[in-house]
Amino acid sequence: MSCCSPINTDAQVPKIGSTLIPIFSVAFIILLCLFLLLPAFAQQQSQVQQTDRAVEQDVDSKEQIVRMLSSSNDKDRAWGAYLAGKHRFTELIPTLLKLFDTGFTDLIPEKGLVYRCALDSLIQMNAALPSKILLPVFDHFRPEAIILAANTPKDHEQEMLIMMQSNVNREEWMGLGNILSEQKTPGFAAMLLGDLHISVFVGVISDSNQGVGASGTGGATCGDGVISIPTGFPPVAFYQIKDTALNHSIVLSSGVYPIYYERHLMTEGNHGVGECHSTGDLDYARLQYLATMLGRSVDDLDIKSAPVVTIVWRSSDQYEKELTQIRSRIVESYKHLASRAVDSHLVSETEQKLLQPKITMKIIDSRNDKTIALPGGLVR
DSSP states (O other), X not given: OOTTSOOOTTOBOOOBTTBOOBHHHHHHHHHHHHHHHHHHHHHHHTHHHHHHHHHHTTOOSHHHHHHHHTOSOHHHHHHHHHHHHHTTOGGGHHHHHHGGGGOSTTOXXXXXXXXXXXXXXXXXXXXXXXXHHHHHHHHHOHHHHHHHHHHSGGGGXXXXXHHHTSSOOHHHHHHHHHHHHHHTOTTHHHHHHHHOEEEEEEEEESSTTOOOOOOOOEEEEEEEEEEEEOTTOOOEEEEEEESSOOTTOEEEEOSSSOEEEEEEEEOSEEEEEEEXXXXXXXXXXXXXXXXXXXXXXXXXXXXXXXXXXEEEOSOHHXXXXXXXXXXXXXXXXXXXXXXXXXXXXXXXXXXXXXOOOEEEEEEEEOOSOOSSOOTTOSBO
8 A cells, every 4th residue: 555545444454363453453553652652752852951951940040050160070060061151141251261271181071071061152152262272172172173263363363373284174274274364364375385285297108199197186084983971961062164064054264165164962872973074185275275365366376286297208318308397397486476475475585485395296107118217217
């Protein structure tokens, strides 16, 4: 019977013992089972609301939340931090910040949950995180620190430069890059030029009518784990930074690559979590940020992060000479770009003197006759 077919109440089902059970009796049994199971489903769906009400019945004033935040019990402090943000008590932001005075050494899981609740409330209230604790927070709670830094970017430019040069993923790197390029943060352009790596694909061919191809790099890395919220703790928020937007996503930074963040609220119990991040070349993004700050397009920069060139093979000497010429042209283009950045007050003359191009030449031997080996190897 299809899902939309009318029910025939005269139909019968196979015998159970010696009794024939009409269809309406089966329907009654199913409804009875659903009725018995419904409370369990309802309990699971309303766990956060029930827990909130149970605590809030005893916590009906700001003063009580302050006492919870001052408690020596991690569970009480976590509830205080959670409720301060839920009720948007912005005047309690200094009290939330004091939670971090105990430092980050010996960060046991329960204390980490207290910090997570405090960071979540600070994010929900668009608070500013003092510079002295931003980088320590970043070392343990990377997405939260980046989001809070983005709340007051002018106050945290140097910290965000440090973040970009640490072990961040691609989405986090771009989220920070959007902000720093928009602000034309001092030191940012020099960092981009210093980290720029130019990968040259050199196709060695037998004649000028022959083509050569090169493939880029890209992909994703994924990880998973388990998050445990002990019994009696409040819901705890975990944040992820993404390059794609969902219905509940919030913009972290717009610009060359719009970046978003997501908030996931987890109740007591064990939760399986996982996330994937895109990987690949960041050098093209570095050129895009430089072009944005110069008010140009990437094509106007006269330099590419992964150029493809060809050499028509005639002799070893001619091949080496052309390789040298290719490298020299790229070096000149790099120096010209650095000079433009200096002229636009994006790079200081002192920074310019320290900049050196990083060039790797990857040789693709597409000759028809490979009797004579290419001198110098395939990577130079």
